[in-house]
Amino acid sequence: MTSRSISPPKSVPPEPARKIFDTFEDKTEEALASFVSLNECLYASKRLGSAKNNEFMECDCFEDFSEGVNRACDEDSDCINRLTLIECVNGLCGSCGDDCQNQRFQKRQYADIAVFQTEMKGYGVRAETDIEAHQFIYEYMGEVIEEEEFRERLVEYDQKKLKHFYFMMLQNGEFIDATMKGSLARFCNHSCNPNAYVNKWVVAGKLKMGIFANRKILKGEEITFDYNVDRYGATAQKCYCDEPNCIGFLGGKTQTDAASLLPQNIADALGVSSAMEKKWIKMKKSQGLKIEKAVDNNFNIEFVESVQPAGCESPHDVTKVMSVLLQVDDQLIAQKLFNRLYEIQDETLHHQVIKLHGYTCMLKLLKMFEGDLEVEKRIVDFLIALPKTTKNGITSSQIDKEILRLQDKQKPLAEECEKLLAKWNDFETYKRIDKKDIKEASNRKVDLRRIRLPPGWEVVHENGKPMYYNAQKKTKLHTPPTGSSKTFNEKPYSKWDGPTRRNGVNGTKRPRLDDEEYERHKQKRMDMEKEAIEKVKEEELRALKDKLEMENQKKNDLMKIIEEANRQRELEREESRKAEKEKEDRKLKKKKQSQTNHVEHKWNKFFASLVPNLLRKYEHDKQISHDSAKQCARDIVKILTSKELKKDVTRSPPDEPTKEKRAKVKQFTQSYMEKILQKKKSRSHKH
Structure with a gap:
């Protein structure tokens, strides 16, 4: 099932009465036996599933521990990573600290779900407890494959008569196949009025598909999302979602045309509404034109080109x-x-x-x-x-x-x-606020972690102290600017905060400590706080030293890797230069040989115009046969050409032979023929 819907639907039909399936038998164990359960996706190659922007992005939230739990980057925060669908990663996202609330995929913070047998749709998934709106339900996992493999598997599964396919598009040319290996999310059925949606997140450089609640899902309710599929030619299947707005079929030609126009997240980002899609589809159909989806792009190019989105308004x-x-x-x-x-x-x-x-x-x-x-x-x-x-x-x-x-x-x-x-x-650079700055600020009764600043204001570090800075107004403040929210001030300690007892007369409370006892109590508390601060400082200093040593080790290791890479690169360059030189030498030799052959041909032609005529008298006097004359002519031409090439391999013959040249050729020919005739005469006498 290839998914277009990766963000909450723009409009939700009126909600019918919810169906509860908590009395149906739990089939989770039975369902798990039908496939190989994965804890994370399997990639056919390392490059698959990688986000286009591989560089990790750090948020600007601050560590916020409460009851032993780091509350940073939670649902109510302005975490820039969470807003842009990126998970924070321990060790990379510095200020928000380890194990923040924006690590749901990594921590596998799945909702409590179970598999049950539906009446018409095979297995389905239900909520075992109430699930709040936008809560993370489950990651859709499987084998991440390329499009060519995806199409081959479609044919293979069809030949095996498999009733259900479990495909989901990850990005252009890449698909998640959960047919043989996957997670319980594969059993989530389609609905034309779903209570969940699919969102694409970046987790440590890899793309992940997660199922999230679209509204509050009650215990026992079936979890469904809109497949909104392009089945790539698969036969249409009847839809059994039983919703009032059901279109009747899933996949094939009966699937809504809007499914082939834009993925939902892109439609939302472009400000494209369902009405705009329907209007364009109606216009195309009225013109008798076919609406096709570009497979490589996963959207209709013609429709996108027609869209003129307005500027962002919020x-x-x-x-x-x-x-x-x-x-x-x-x-x-x-x-x-x-x-x-x-x-x-x-x-x-x-x-x-x-x-x-x-x-x-x-x-x-x-x-x-x-x-x-x-x-x-x-x-x-x-x-x-x-x-x-x-x-x-x-x-x-x-x-x-x-x-x-x-x-x-x-x-x-x-x-x-x-x-x-x-x-x-002209912009100023400031040191990033760290945990130490937060601690110092908290001593001044200001909690930097919980201050939401107006647009244009930032928390910066100057002269060892955090402060509020507006670069546009060139303003610096030591206290939160007007318009800030979620600021909490600590109440200073006083002797009225000590243990109390009740007055037996009227039940009112009064201080249990006198002034002297209060001063001792206060001093003891201050000493304990000082000791705790010193201990924390020592731990931070020790951690800093360990971090520096680790960074130095990493730096040394990196330098070794760089040196080895440079050495290897230099060897490769040297080999490349040698290969290039050999190639150039062969090229030059070939060119030189070509030029020599060309000049040789010209000299052969030059002497061939002279020598045969000089041999005719020998043929006429019957001193040699016609064939012998032709052979002698060839030999003489070859010898004369060789002599000329030895003098200068690049020099071409003149257009017309000079009188002197004719005389030299005649003299050489006569000398050559005399030797030939003498040899012939000698052979004749011996015979």
């Missing part, structure tokens, strides 16, 4: 566009999405673009459209229009190096590139 629009732009590899889709960003006038939305890995995304577009002067100019103009921020994002993405290269390569853009680089040169 942060949600920007988020959808950026999440697709970071994964898309098709120029047409990328250009249409960039046009939505290009039309933005609102500075708040520009800040949203920058926040959602904007500079990394623009670098990807510059490389994708390399050589397209018009698009490159629009990208540079867009970058110039972005508001001033810190320089950190520019430096980490290395887009400044690409602009320098573009300045040298595209002369018409040299002035714009210089203007952009000059603008960036």
Whole structure:
């Protein structure tokens, strides 16, 4: 089942009464015996399943432990990785800490589900507990294969009379086949009014397909999503979803035409609605034109070309566009999405673009459209229009190096590139906020982890202290700016926080400690806190030393690898130079031989015009036969040509023989024939 639906549907039909299947027998163990269960996808080759943008993207969330659990990057956060469908990775995403809440695929945080036997659809999957809206349910796993293998397996499974296929498109030319090896997600059935959807995420550089709840799913409810498939010529199957809006069939020609126009996530990012799709389909049918899907692109090129998307109007629009732009590899889709960003006038939305890995995304577009002067100019103009921020994002993405290269390569853009680089040169670079900064800030009763700043504001590090910075306004504050939210202040400790007892008369509370006891208690607490801080500092220092030693070891290992690679590269270059020289020598020798043959042919022709006439008198006097005369002529011409080539292999004969040349040829011919006749006479006497 190849999936188009990878984000929540744009419109949901009226919800009918929910069917509960909690009384049906649990068939999970029986279902697991019908295939090989996987813990992660199997890849036919290492390159399959790789995200187009392999560079890991770090979020800017902060570690937030509560009751021993790191709450960073949770559903309610503004985690830029989570917003752009990228999972954080331990050891790579620094400030949010290890085991944050944006690691659902890696931690296999699956919902509690079970397999049961449906009446008409074979196995199905039901919820064993209530599942909240947008909760991660399960990863769709299997063997990741190329399109050629996918088509071969379609034929193979059809020949084996398999009733159910379990295919899902991962990206252009790559498919997940869960037929023989997969996960329980393979048993999720199709519905025309589903309660779940499929989303494509980037996890440690690999693309993953996850099933998520579209709404709250009750315990015992069947979990379904819209296959929205293009069955690649497979026979249409009757749909048994039993929904009021059911189209009747799954796959084949009866599948909705809209399924072949755009994958759902791209449609959402382009702002394409179902009404727009239906209108275009109706127009094409009225013209008697066939609607075809380009298999290589997984969308209808003609439809995409007809779409003129409006500029982004909200942060949600920007988020959808950026999440697709970071994964898309098709120029047409990328250009249409960039046009939505290009039309933005609102500075708040520009800040949203920058926040959602904007500079990394623009670098990807510059490389994708390399050589397209018009698009490159629009990208540079867009970058110039972005508001001033810190320089950190520019430096980490290395887009400044690409602009320098573009300045040298595209002369018409040299002035714009210089203007952009000059603008960036005025930006300030700040140290990234780390755990130590958060600890220091918490001592000042400000929790940096829980402050949501207005657009344009960032938390930076200056003179060893974190502070709030707005590059556009050139403003720095020690306290959160106006408009900040989710700020928590700690209440200072006082002697009224100590243990209390009740007054027996009126039941009111009063301090149990007197002033002297309170001072001792306070001093003891301060000493304990100081001791704890010192211990933490020692642990951090020890961890820092270990980290530096590890980094130095990695650096040394890397240097060795680089040296070995350079040595190997030099050997390869030397071998390449030798091979190239031998090739050139052979070429030169062949050319020289060709020239020699050409000159030789000319001399042969030159002497052939003289020698035969000189031999006719010998033939006429019957001193030699006709055949002997011809052979002698050939031999004399060959000898004379050889003599000329020895003198100068490049010199060609004159157009007409001179009198002197004729005389020399005649003299040589007579001398040669005298020897021939003498030999003939000697043989005759012996006989």
